[in-house]
Amino acid sequence: MNEMPHYRRLSGILRKQIQSGYYAEGSLLPSEHALCAIHGITRPTVRQALEELVREGLIVKRQGKGSIVRKPLRNIGILAAAGTTSAIGQSFLKTVILQKPQLRPWPEEFPFELPEMEREAGCVYLERLRLVDEVPLFYDINHLPHLGLPRFTQRTFENRSLFEILRRHYGIEIRGGEQKLRALIPGPSVREVLQMKPGQPVLYMERKLTTNREGYHIYSTIWFNSEKHAISGVF
Amino acid sequence: MNEMPHYRRLSGILRKQIQSGYYAEGSLLPSEHALCAIHGITRPTVRQALEELVREGLIVKRQGKGSIVRKPLRNIGILAAAGTTSAIGQSFLKTVILQKPQLRPWPEEFPFELPEMEREAGCVYLERLRLVDEVPLFYDINHLPHLGLPRFTQRTFENRSLFEILRRHYGIEIRGGEQKLRALIPGPSVREVLQMKPGQPVLYMERKLTTNREGYHIYSTIWFNSEKHAISGVF
DNA sequence: CACCTAAACTTGTCTAGACAGGTAAAATAT
DNA sequence: ATATTTTACCTGTCTAGACAAGTTTAGGTG
Secondary structure (H helix, E strand, C coil): CCCCCHHHHHHHHHHHHHHCCCCCCCCECCCHHHHHHHHCCCHHHHHHHHHHHHHHCCEEEECCCEEEECCCCCCECCCCCCCCCCCCCCCCEEEEEEEEEEEECCCCCCCCCCCHHHHHHCEEEEEEEEEECCEEEEEEEEEEECCCCCCHHHCCCCCCCHHHHHHHHHCCCEEEEEEEEEEECCCHHHHHHCCCCCCCCEEEEEEEEEECCCCCEEEEEEEECCCCCCEEEEC | CCCCCHHHHHHHHHHHHHHCCCCCCCCECCCHHHHHHHHCCCHHHHHHHHHHHHHHCCEEEECCCEEEECCCCCCECCCCCCCCCCCCCCCCEEEEEEEEEEEECCCCCCCCCCCHHHHHHCEEEEEEEEEECCEEEEEEEEEEECCCCCCHHHCCCCCCCHHHHHHHHHCCCEEEEEEEEEEECCCHHHHHHCCCCCCCCEEEEEEEEEECCCCCEEEEEEEECCCCCCEEEEC
């Protein structure tokens, strides 16, 4: 249904091939010229696709040599990735909904500045806990404006990406975003959710995601237990 | 001396104009077409320049509207920026060299895997402390391979960007890199350097930067006191 | 005046090449 | 056989357009 741009289609194909191990670590992707021929598109379009993969850290390019497939990062690549589900192998990641989506007024104290439009629409509130190997890792609180999301509060989110549901059922795609990071000692409630010992620090993130809908943003607050896993990013 | 690509030259010009306030927050940059005419280059080249600025969070693009200048982030944009000096207004940032560049063997325990070439070359070690408004904020340890860096240990780094010296005197440019982030409680020595109270957490980063020199990497370990400032990034 | 439509302008995507510069393998000379 | 040069191939940069799609503005219509 969605007409996807050629470059995004290609990057999706290559991403899947890399993650499935079809291209081994350290091996070369087909050359840009070859990819042109295979997919019937021109080089700038191919380059645009490869650029996405470079940003995600899946490949490294070397002039005169080619595009080298990288060892997939063991850590959680949340910095650049749109969703957390795509960041780590989905198989190890389990999602638990602590608070089902429910309508709420916007909080009085909100770390982001909120456009008038979104404030008036009301807010869908959602709490999740992500576990890797049965150990709590992320705890995130999400606020989305209640604009054009029919039946959203009835949907099931267990083990499914929030972003995938937004894309498939409502046509909302994440385009990018900004985030702020801090290290802090979590309060007792967050500490308990993450099953951490007192005095242990977490990575605290505030994110504002932009979407293909003009003026529609998703706001997330994330607590991350970085004792065993680090967060990785490429730039 | 250095033939710079057109797109990088343009992004540099625009970056300077934005940071100097020549384009006010919220205002529009000249259209891509206008930038073509002004600088005598074509649109793909202009777009490549603008893309850099989008990645840095300096502008936001809106189809049908234009490139909007963003409010400069108050926090430290270290995630995407190559150097920390460029991330915050240089005026407020002060650099103190805690350990002048000196030759050393590579550490036994090194958080990164080290190419053979770089290990054999020996290592230049360098410790810095960054202060904002006279308050310690970053403490970073840097390891660079001692390959083609004549007189490097004699240079002065006070209030000067390490990356600028590498670029101007040795032709080394930062192309990108990867990083890992954690939250942790610093050891007593780091805590003292950053003048922090016991039990307070820091943002801990390990970065591996890639350069225009094939196989030449810069390794940094950074401790960041996030009590007053957050680290911000755009993706 | 209020409303709607069309035009002008903007960025997004894409084509079809060109040349420069780096890498590695094949061909040649020693 | 070894060392050097050439060649083929790859990515980096750039040109000069085209059409699509979103936004704003200027006219025109009622």
